[in-house]
Amino acid sequence: MNWIIALSIVLRLLGVGYSVLLLARTRDRRFGFLTLLFSFMTLRQVLTVQTATTGIEELPGLVVSALALLTVYYLSEYVTEEDELKTRLRTVNERLQAFGRRSNTPATPYSSPTPTALSSTQTRPSNRSLDTSGTK
Numbered sequence: 001m002n003w004i005i006a007l008s009i010v011l012r013l014l015g016v017g018y019s020v021l022l023l024a025r026t027r028d029r030r031f032g033f034l035t036l037l038f039s040f041m042t043l044r045q046v047l048t049v050q051t052a053t054t055g056i057e058e059l060p061g062l063v064v065s066a067l068a069l070l071t072v073y074y075l076s077e078y079v080t081e082e083d084e085l086k087t088r089l090r091t092v093n094e095r096l097q098a099f100g101r102r103s104n105t106p107a108t109p110y111s112s113p114t115p116t117a118l119s120s121t122q123t124r125p126s127n128r129s130l131d132t133s134g135t136k
Helices: 003-026 030-049 056-102
Strands: none
Touching: 003 030, 003 056, 030 056
């Protein structure tokens, strides 16, 4: 067996395993297509071993195997980042709801929990503008 084919099969088997792990972790059916893709890619390489032409012409297949495995890795990182973001958003939402219950006002996603302070470019009305006596 050619080392290029062997390495390609190993990478594709790793891709199948990693995509199954990703599918189980996320419970998202869409990752099932990725697992199916890797399974057929692996089957194709195994069938290639049985042919007589297993030379340097299989090098692009090895590159595809490595790139596909990297794709699964980056998808896994994306899923992890998305889970962390959901956790942070859930925590912030719970804090806003708790604040809304304490202040007896419903917390909405668009309302500010505290009044905003005046920025340095805004000015407060002066006492003179409130003076109605007509004297300066």
